[in-house]
Amino acid sequence: MTEENKYKNPDLPLEERVDDLLSKMTLEEKMSQMIYDAAAVERLDIKKYNWWNECLHGVARAGTATVFPQAIGMAASFSEELLHDVADTIADEARAKYNEAQKHNDRGIYKGLTFWTPNINIFRDPRWGRGQETYGEDPYLTGRLGVAFIEGLQGDHPKYLKAAACAKHFAVHSGPESERHHFDAVVNKKDLRETYLPAFRDAVKEADVEAVMGAYNRVNGEPACASEELMENILRGEWEFDGHYVSDCGAIEDIYVRHKVQDSPEAAAAMAVNKGCDLNCGRVYESMKIAVEEGLLDEETIDKSVKRLMKTRFKLGMFDAEAEVPFNKIPYQVNDSKENRELARETARQSIVMLKNKDSILPLAKNELDSIAVIGPNADSQPVLIGNYSGKASKYVTLVDGIHNAVNDNTRVYYAEGCDLRTTEPSYWGNQPDAGFAEAVTAAEKSDVVVICLGISPELEGEEGAVANSDGGGDKIDLKLPGMQEELLAAVAETGKPIIAVITNGSPVELNSVTEKAEAVLEAWYPGQEGGNAVADILFGDYNPSAKLPVTFVKSMDQLPDFRDYSMQNRTYRFMEEDPLYPFGFGLSYTDFEYSGLELSQTEFNSDFSGETKVKVKIKNTGDTAGKEVAQLYLRDLEASVPVAKYELRGVKALDLAAGEEKEVEFNLTPRDFALIDNDGQAVLETGKFKIFVGGSQPDQYSQILNDQKVLSAEIKVKGEDLKLEY
Structure with missing residues (x-):
């Protein structure tokens, strides 16, 4: 190390190191760092780095990792301590995987330490396909859980971040998915600061979140990734946020292609950078050079963005010797460990909400059961364990697997799918959508009790483009149980056998008939890799349910305002005028x-x-x-x-x-x-x-x-x- 390379000296103040590095970079080199797959600058020992990584409920899209319950399920725990522990564990796995990737010179996408998590948007409408990613409908709860997750992910080391968190999507963003690239979310000042901003304020001012991601949509006419009000006045002005701001993927292109606020890529890039968007998930920032040549953007403004980006990389230890950064010692063996799988199971237990328990039918006395029927399209489904933005577990326990694991050898478990999640018409070959009903009814008739596993799956709700054959672009167009599930439930109920319904979903669905026909109802969300074991733990009394609903379950769509209306009037428990089916904050226990x-x-x-x-x-x-x-x-x-x-x-x-x-x-x-x-x-x-x-x-x-x-x-x-x- 020489005096000329002060940025490599770990003993110098962060600001001094970053300033020294920037002073050595050309304008072209600086601009190359503002695109998510940042280029290497070999002469300065700046490694190639891909900023895009995800860890919504476990390290995602990068191979094997522990898969925790989906975010909405974790929110049902109402537990800051639990979310902190989960995030801390995710950060350990993230570092373990990153350390090995670096040794093998793998610097590709989803291999870095900058995680675009958590999603702290308010789940204002149950039709939104990405509501599953949030912590529910309440600003206070979302803020508390968001802070806990961010602090767990980033760690408490005085110098280094274990991982960098990102609060998204700033702001006023919760559908419709099919219109997000051109939609203008119109919101009054009261709703903006009363509902949509508090969790972001907490993330910035309390948790010191390292990054904020802008939304696709406009907010009151301004693109969220180039908004004077949101980014300059509130985020960096009022809240004094000094981390980096990243666009959602493709959002800068939306500025000129779909929002039509600008008329060229260079003008869109200049607008975003001038408002403080430091990093482009996309390629529009390749036009910054033209923007500079045309006088739309200056190098001083670019310097501000690059400095913020480099500060994050310095905090993650990317310019220091391996031995300097304690997190580099986290071994690969912590990933997908037995302890982490047990935490996934415990998290799932704390996420499952008991909505009904007539005559205390639950818990079931497993040693007294001769037979049990496990029926339904979600009973043996791996996708319903996972949710979106997930990694790959080395082992999944479906609902029927968990029941098999729990009962003794003398108890017969009958399994019947009954129907799938979608089909309502005969197939080309003439197969009827109710072809499995007879088997399901037979299984029920031969059993002491029925566990029927209904709901939806990530194949039916999610982000735009991630859900096949979705008329809503990822959103639900109604709240009814899809396919032939209502009919299957009715057929099984005709047997007169007691029914326990287990619902898997990432957002509220209509449960009127389920509530009517089932003696007990468990809301299991997308419960993660250990979901089947966790559900069985509750069914058979090895765990006492404690979770509460983080979102209101309405009786029907008739209780909802227009999806595109961002006013909070008659939305969520705070402003609803009618009684819902199941209210926010509700959940039963086996005790009083x-x-x-x-x-x-x-x-x-x-x-x-x-x-x-x-x-x-x-x-x-x-x-x-x-x-x-x-x-x-x-x-x-x-x-x-x-x-x-x-x-x-x-x-x-x-x-x-x-x-x-x-x-x-x-x-x-x-x-x-x-x-x-x-x-x-x-x-x-x-x-x-x-x-x-x-x-x-x-x-x-x-x-x-x-x-x-x-x-x-x-x-x-x-x-x-x-x-x-x-x-």
Whole structure:
């Protein structure tokens, strides 16, 4: 190392090292680093690097890795601790795979350390095919889980990142998939800051996320990857984000081809870079040279982008000796390890929501069962374990596999597919879509109990272009169970045998007939490689279900506004006017919990108060089975000057309780938690009365009836004068 190569000195400050490297690069070399498959600059020892990698619920698209439950399933755990542990484990596997790839000089796509994860968009409409990638419909929960995942992925080393996370898709992005390349998401200032931005704010200001990805669509007329309001005013201005910004793949081309905001690739590239989009997933930035020649873009602006990109690579240890970076020592053997597979199983257990359990039919006494029928198109399906953006597990346990693994040798397991997920018409050769019904009914007739596995699969919902024969471009055009599943359920129900329905899906589907005909209903999502074992653990009582719905299950499409309407009116639990079928925050257990002794550290405070209001409550397991309870705190503004949500989640605590055990939990609320967003998008702490609710569900009467559990409440007052707060 020489004085001329200060950027190679790991003891120098990061800023100094990056500045030194940039000072040695030509304009062409700088521009070559702003495309996702960045070129090598051999003379400066800059290696070729592909920025594109994915790890939504496990290292994806790069061979074997542990496949955890899909993101929406992990969200159902309501557990920050669990998502942190999962992300930390994913980062270990990512480093292990990266270390070996480097040794073999494999620098291709999906082999790097910059992961375009997590997706923290709000799941505002159940038709959206990518809702499965999110943490649900609530801004608070999405923010908490997003922060936990980012911190787990990036690690806590004072100098190096274990991996680099990316919060996407910024912002106001949740369908329609078929229109995303030209769609303008029109949203008012209140909804923007009340619903669509909070999770991104938390990712930037609390988790210090390394990257942000812009969406395809426009937001109020501006392309999301070239938006003055989103990128300059809010992200880098208000929130002081100093990481790098990456376009969604093809989004820069959309600026001039589909949005038609510019009329050439060079103009689109200049517009995006000038607004702070540092990295192009695509090839439009190859036109930057023309943009510079035409005076649309200058080298100083390019320098800002390249500096941000290089800072990330320095933080990942890419310019330091192997021995300097502790994560380089992570061995390949941690990937797909026994311990990680067990974590996948535990995560799946914590993600499965019990929606119905009539007469406590579950758990099943497996030692008393002579026979069990496992029926349905998803019973032996590997795709329904996986979800989208996944790796490849070395072993998958389907639902029927898990049941086989769980029962004893004396229990007969009858399996019948019954029907597939799609077919409703006879085939060319004359095969009828209900040809498997007779076998399914026979299996049910010969069994003590039926487990029917219904739902949808990633083959029917997902990203635009990833779903074959999709009229919705990846979105669902309706919420009904597809194919002949309703008819199959009806035929099996005619046998009179008790039915347990296991639903696999990444988004809400209509479950009216399932709820009517089945004695018990489990929502399993896309549960990952160990999904079958996890479902069996719950069916047979080896695990007590604790998960809660992170998204509302409506009764039908009639309860939904127009898909293209980004107003939050009548959307999600916060603003819905009618009772749904199954509400956000709902989920049953094999035991009962009782809340008592709700206490507030203060019943009033001045608007200029800078401390916390402590909320304490006692929770007792009054049943005879150990269980985990997810306590939820909701806040309602009783005297708001503008329309606000019915109530909003402001705290979550998960705790394990033995039978008969009682514990006290504490929530801490800051004055910012009580603030509303006014019609101008300003956070304001208004004086007046508020109501705090704590329980195992939402505080509405319908949720309490479903949950068979009372929610406690107390009032608190804010005095003084209305006060504007930092967003």
